[in-house]
Amino acid sequence: MELFAVPDLPEIRDGDDLAAMIDERADLREDDVVVVASTVVSKAEGRTYNLDDFEPSPRANEVADRLAEIAGDEKDPRFAQAVLEESAELIMEAPFLLTATRFGHIGVNAGIDRSNVPGGDLLLLPERPSESAARIREGIAADRVVVSDTCGRPFRHGQRGVAIGWAGLPASRDWRGERDRDGREMGVTVQNVIDELASAANLVAGEGDGGTPVVVVRDWAFGDHEGSDNHFREVEGDFVRQALRDWSYEDH
């Protein structure tokens, strides 16, 4: 398996044909997986906004005030408004905003970025990243596309690459029913390969001004396994999400 960045991509702007720009710059093969950072998908899809585009509701003011009180410095209610508009559920209100986006991804601030955004204050995530992935896939020679983001998680420090959209491959390899080395049937083992692909790509793309938002994964086979497209957990069955709903920062 080999990973390399697509070279010489310019600053991406609203309306750019990202697929064509990628396809021109890399000699893609059909069985490559192309991992595209959500940042550039968002830029191409016109998801760049200014804070002034968001008119704070009373709820956004309340949320921002509470965060400001905890942090001891000002929080912009326009930003809180943007987060609320991008979210299907506000899971934690303090000490930071943990939300579920409409497409099911759970992250801080609905994944809104304030780095690497020339010409705007805010970059929202793509509205439907799997549809973005499918559109990019149509325009390139490779058959598999993952749209990635970088985000934090419980229990472990730091951020890592994750998949928020995918097309042309299942989200996971399902090993259930297959045999282990001892010939025993394996327990519940579903390997989320799109998150692993996004993490691998992030090692090459990085977070700074490197300018390499698109990474090609070559010579990686999904293999002869069942596939599953379950990716984001539903509330039912996600005990962590349920526990967070019941939890309050001020009680601690």
Place this chain on the structure above:
Amino acid sequence: MELFAVPDLPEIRDGDDLAAMIDERADLREDDVVVVASTVVSKAEGRTYNLDDFEPSPRANEVADRLAEIAGDEKDPRFAQAVLEESAELIMEAPFLLTATRFGHIGVNAGIDRSNVPGGDLLLLPERPSESAARIREGIAADRVVVSDTCGRPFRHGQRGVAIGWAGLPASRDWRGERDRDGREMGVTVQNVIDELASAANLVAGEGDGGTPVVVVRDWAFGDHEGSDNHFREVEGDFVRQALRDWSYEDH
């Protein structure tokens, strides 16, 4: 960046010199990262046990009974005992055992495996995986070692590779203070590269009878960044862990 599995590793047994076995089979370079599945580290370190090695305490019986009631089938109190002995904290008791190991990793059943374990019922995680990584590093030509496991997580379906031990490189790249593409200082951005390396390696190793527990990552540079060795979150500051402590399955 390139990844390949170390070929022809046999079944690993208690007392095996894993470092020598790896070094013989791969023409390692100094700047390679060698990612070793915890399974084989555990086997070499004699962490294979039988259920009969664990004498259930009253607490273990209580925990197993509660799980059995929820699941509607029997749960072995000896297994519950093994999990309790391996754990510094039992964070969730139902509907599954979520624990923190002594070395700080949070996972279901203290990471005890029941697949790929010939000659025993249970395979415990290495006692101190970063010390294991350091020992392996001493015996191979490569300078960087990650010990990995596969585990699940909140919010997202499926399992993915994570790092539980490391030597010769920091856990994370710290981008704070560096500049983004717009020349702005970046927000809090700490990229956990050892988890990303473990995920990348897991794409090659897989979960089944593939027999490839050691993966070499070649031509990947940490780069000119500050490093951080913060990897497992402490309870303070981990709001998810706090919320789970307060939460009870039966109330829902």
